[in-house]
Amino acid sequence: MMKACVMGWPIAHSLSPALHTYWLKAYGIDGDYTRQAVRPEELRAALTRLKTDDWRGCNLTIPHKEAAMAHLDQIDAAARRIGAVNTVVVENGRLAGFNTDGFGFIENLRAAAPGFDAKTGPAVVLGAGGAARAIVDALSAAGAPAIRLVNRTADRARTLVRDFGGIVELVPWDRRTIALDGAALLVNATSLGMDKNPRLDIDLARLPKTALVNDIVYAPLETPLLRAAKTRGNRVVDGLGMLLHQGQPGFRLWFGVMPEVTPALRQAVLAAMQ
Numbered sequence: 289m290m291k292a293c294v295m296g297w298p299i300a301h302s303l304s305p306a307l308h309t310y311w312l313k314a315y316g317i318d319g320d321y322t323r324q325a326v327r328p329e330e331l332r333a334a335l336t337r338l339k340t341d342d343w344r345g346c347n348l349t350i351p352h353k354e355a356a357m358a359h360l361d362q363i364d365a366a367a368r369r370i371g372a373v374n375t376v377v378v379e380n381g382r383l384a385g386f387n388t389d390g391f392g393f394i395e396n397l398r399a400a401a402p403g404f405d406a407k408t409g410p411a412v413v414l415g416a417g418g419a420a421r422a423i424v425d426a427l428s429a430a431g432a433p434a435i436r437l438v439n440r441t442a443d444r445a446r447t448l449v450r451d452f453g454g455i456v457e458l459v460p461w462d463r464r465t466i467a468l469d470g471a472a473l474l475v476n477a478t479s480l481g482m483d484k485n486p487r488l489d490i491d492l493a494r495l496p497k498t499a500l501v502n503d504i505v506y507a508p509l510e511t512p513l514l515r516a517a518k519t520r521g522n523r524v525v526d527g528l529g530m531l532l533h534q535g536q537p538g539f540r541l542w543f544g545v546m547p548e549v550t551p552a553l554r555q556a557v558l559a560a561m562q
């Protein structure tokens with residue numbers, strides 16, 4: 289039986305098993321996808337074990353996405369640019385690392401906001417963590433003419449701007465409202481607005497009504513940002529779709545089928561969130 293898993297610490301919250309077991313069943317694949325609680329000091333051994341048995345690979349979540357890079361045999365270009373790996377594939381006894389968050393982000397926009405084109409105008413990205421780096425990478429590849437990067441900690445934002453350069457422009461956190469002028473896309477890639485976290489404090493008055501607003505936080509599904517944007521007439525996209533779409537490349541590499549993101553899958557994963 290072909291096996292894959294998600295490694296993290298803690299791991300109980302991960303929705304990846306709900307996602308991948310749904311697809312295994314839907315496509316009638318004789319495979320298994322499990323949760324593995326792996327402490328940081330156990331990561332190297334846990335990854336090495338993947339080379340044995342019938343393991344096809346794994347997903348990595350907090351706190352392993354960056355640390356795992358030292359233990360892999362090869363890392364694809366996007367994961368190297370982003371500085372984090374969320375998908376590992378066993379290929380001929382070697383461990384190959386990928387980052388599929390950028391793919392998940394852009395595919396979610398394509399699916400949930402038909403007609404949206406990143407080339408239309410400047411994007412405002414709030415955050416400079418691993419998710420923001422993947423989003424900046426994906427928006428650059430999708431042809432965004434400018435990316436205004438806004439992060440609370442200036443040093444972290446400066447590192448991102450240095451690494452991606454070109455079209456990425458640094459905007460201080462206290463000027464986030466002004467950064468919305470003329471934007472075609474606003475993305476929240478901070479953890480603000482998540483269940484127990486403070487809400488994102490931003491005045492949307494300067495954001496054009498034509499702009500698309502995406503919150504990658506998906507718990508709750510409708511964050512205060514999305515509610516405010518919807519109320520003033522902006523098109524909004526929630527973050528659950530990014531999670532579903534980022535799973536597609538890994539599933540294809542492990543199990544040989546490019547799976548679809550469907551309303552039924554979304555319902556199954558939403559049920560697992562309850």
Ligand code: NAP
Nearest residue numbers: 415416417418419420440441444477478479504527530531
């Ligand atoms: P991370 O590396 O820990 O980055 C967290 C970001 O949030 C940083 O930019 C941080 O700013 C900012 N932040 C945290 N608390 C803040 C506060 N009180 N005020 C202002 N900024 C604050 O996390 P990540 O992996 O990038 O993930 C970010 C969020 O995206 C999480 O909520 C995660 O669940 C979600 N996510 C969703 C998906 C999806 O598929 N939908 C995928 C990945 C991540 P500083 O640099 O100033 O600390």
